[in-house]
Amino acid sequence: QVQLQESGPGLVKPSETLSLTCTVSGGSINNYYWSWIRQPAGKGLEWIGRIYTSGSTNYNPSLKSRVTMSVDTSKNQFSLKLSSVTAADTAVYYCARDQGFDYYGMDVWGQGTTVTVSS
Amino acid sequence: QSVLTQPPSASGTPGQRVTISCSGSSSNIRSSYVYWYQQLPGTAPNLLIYRSDQRPSGVPDRFSGSKSGTSASLAISGLRSEDEADYYCAAWDDSLTLWVFGGGTKLTVL
Numbered sequence: 001q002v003q004l005q006e007s008g009p010g011l012v013k014p015s016e017t018l019s020l021t022c023t024v025s026g027g028s029i030n031n032y033y034w035s036w037i038r039q040p041a042g043k044g045l046e047w048i049g050r051i052y053t054s055g056s057t058n059y060n061p062s063l064k065s066r067v068t069m070s071v072d073t074s075k076n077q078f079s080l081k082l083s084s085v086t087a088a089d090t091a092v093y094y095c096a097r098d099q100g101f102d103y104y105g106m107d108v109w110g111q112g113t114t115v116t117v118s119s
Numbered sequence: 120q121s122v123l124t125q126p127p128s129a130s131g132t133p134g135q136r137v138t139i140s141c142s143g144s145s146s147n148i149r150s151s152y153v154y155w156y157q158q159l160p161g162t163a164p165n166l167l168i169y170r171s172d173q174r175p176s177g178v179p180d181r182f183s184g185s186k187s188g189t190s191a192s193l194a195i196s197g198l199r200s201e202d203e204a205d206y207y208c209a210a211w212d213d214s215l216t217l218w219v220f221g222g223g224t225k226l227t228v229l
Contacts, residue, residue, distance in 0.1 A: 035218070037218075044121060044207065044220060044221070044222045044223045045156075045164065045207055045209075045220045045223070046220070047217055047218040047219070047220065049217075050218075058216060058217065059217075060217050061215065061216075061217070094163055094164070098218075100211075101151050101152060101210070101211030101218075102151075102152060102170075103169075103170075104166070104169050104170075104175075105152070105154040105166065105169050105170075105209065106154070106166070106209070106218070107166045107169065107175070108166075109163040109164055109165070110163065111162075111163050112163050
C-alpha cells in the first residue's frame with residue numbers, strides 16, 4: 001500500500017526557509033491532492049495546504065504569503081517551502097494523501113518530521 | 120482557536136461507551152463530510168472515520184460516526200485501554216477554502 005516519508009533539515013534558523021520533501025512509495029503520485037499538515041508540540045493539527053499533481057494549489061490563508069508547494073511526478077515526490085520562519089513554525093510536519101472532502105479525505109499520512117526553528 | 124470545537128478531554132472505563140462531539144458551522148460541517156482521526160502517543164494521525172459515518176477497512180466497528188446539521192460526533196463502544204489517544208475531527212471549509220480541524224480530544228481509559 002501507499003506509504004509517505006517526509007525528509008528535510010531538522011533545524012532551521014529564524015528568517016530562513018524551511019524545505020521539506022515527501023516521497024510517495026507503493027503507488028502513483030498522479031491524480032491525487034497531496035497535503036501538508038503541522039502540529040506544534042502538545043498542540044493540535046494545522047493544515048498548511050495541498051497540491052494536485054497538475055500543480056494546482058490551495059494554501060491556508062494564514063500562511064499563504066510564506067508557502068510554496070511543488071510536485072515532481074518523475075520522482076514521486078512533492079515539496080513544501082515555508083519562508084521567513086520563526087519559532088512559531090517549530091512543529092512536527094506531516095505529509096498526507098488528500099482524496100478530497102467528498103471522498104476519503106486525508107487517508108494516508110507520513111510518520112512526520114520534527115522541525116525546530118532556532119539560531 | 121480551532122475552527123471546529125471539541126471537548127479537550129473525555130474519559131471512560133473499559134467496556135463503556137463514550138462519545139466525542141465536534142461543533143462547526145454552515146461553511147464546514149453542514150456543507151461537508153466530517154472526518155475523524157486517532158492519534159496514538161508519538162505517532163501520526165490515522166483515519167478512523169471518513170464521509171461522516173464510514174469506516175476504513177481495518178477499523179473496528181466499535182467506532183462509529185454521525186453528523187447532524189453543524190455538529191458531528193464520534194462514538195466508541197466497548198472501550199479498551201488501547202483506545203487511549205487524541206481524537207481529531209476535520210472538515211473542508213467552503214468559505215475559507217481549507218481543511219479545518221478541531222482542537223482534539225484526549226481520551227483517557229480509566
